[in-house]
Amino acid sequence: MSVAHSVRNILRKISTELINCGIEESRLESELILMECLEVSRSKLYTMQEYELSESHMSSANEYLHRRLHREPWPYISGHKEFYGLDIMVESGVFIPRPETELIVDTCLNIIKSMSPNHQIKIVDACTGSGAVAIAIGKQVSSAQIYATEISDSALKMAKRNLYSHGLEGRIEILKGSLLEPIESDIDILVSNPPYIPSQDIENLQPEVLHEPLAALDGGTDGLEIINELMVQASNKMSRPGTILIEFYPEQSTALKTLADQLLSPCESYIINDLYGDDRLLVLKLL
Structure with missing residues (x-):
């Protein structure tokens, strides 16, 4: 990722790469990736559009994106899936x-x-x-x-x-x-x-x-x-x-x-x- 490391720009970059890979709901998935990296809720992420990601955050975002571009399911990447309102842990x-x-x-x-x-x-x-x-x-x-x-x-x-x-x-x-x-x-x-x-x-x-x-x-x-x-x-x-x-x-x-x-x-x-x-x-x- 060569763009400036603000949340806004990284969301746009991730979303574009997901779309090019044929992944639906790319905007949602880009938000999930950054929510996981930053350990914040979606509502909090919306207030952080100009926040600059650290090198550690960028490294995690790149890793998660790489795995999604290889079509690994998001629950395997994040380690959990919501079911019936409950947080259920999953893994490969x-x-x-x-x-x-x-x-x-x-x-x-x-x-x-x-x-x-x-x-x-x-x-x-x-x-x-x-x-x-x-x-x-x-x-x-x-x-x-x-x-x-x-x-x-x-x-x-x-x-x-x-x-x-x-x-x-x-x-x-x-x-x-x-x-x-x-x-x-x-x-x-x-x-x-x-x-x-x-x-x-x-x-x-x-x-x-x-x-x-x-x-x-x-x-x-x-x-x-x-x-x-x-x-x-x-x-x-x-x-x-x-x-x-x-x-x-x-x-x-x-x-x-x-x-x-x-x-x-x-x-x-x-x-x-x-x-x-x-x-x-x-x-x-x-x-």
Whole structure:
């Protein structure tokens, strides 16, 4: 960067380079880079337009910009991602929580409200990743038994860090294992954002997504390989009545309902759309 080192000029320079690299919302991302370098809020940054960045600040800004120009996701650079109003730590090797997954939390909380207050609810978050979903639910529900399962060592480590960061180490238990293998039985509510992208679609994803762990994305040939196994395991470990919430690829709606009828009958199912109007969340009511 050869321009004067004022916040105003550096914002303009970073934004231009991001645009030239094909990165959308370049102005927002340039602000994020300087907010991280200067450790200030956006509102504070707006008051610092003529502030001159130090050599240390410039070095950090250049490093962050270089990483973004190589399409590394911003949450990996900053080390955190907001989810359900919570600060969730992430790093390379751990799936980044998405805004659309907040639908799982909203739906789960609504279901809990409809249940008897005298019953201690057992909730399992399978494929917990960073622990975001389990933590968001745990922050809102104090009486439930919450378990989170994960097979990746990197994700397990991060989920535990997030658990302690939010003061929930005594309320949520994180277990290593595939899907429901570490869970015995009597699950009242099962939530999961499993790998569900068809293998052949992976290479067409945004460059940023390709930095994330393949195991957290790839759902096999039809995208249903992991979901199928989750339903098989759930058939033996869910309470009846019970509820299952699974995030999925919009094109999988019909196949998922058929799969549920085959593996979890008797059950009722319906689909909830995300904010973009796409089919996103399968709700299964086990009878």
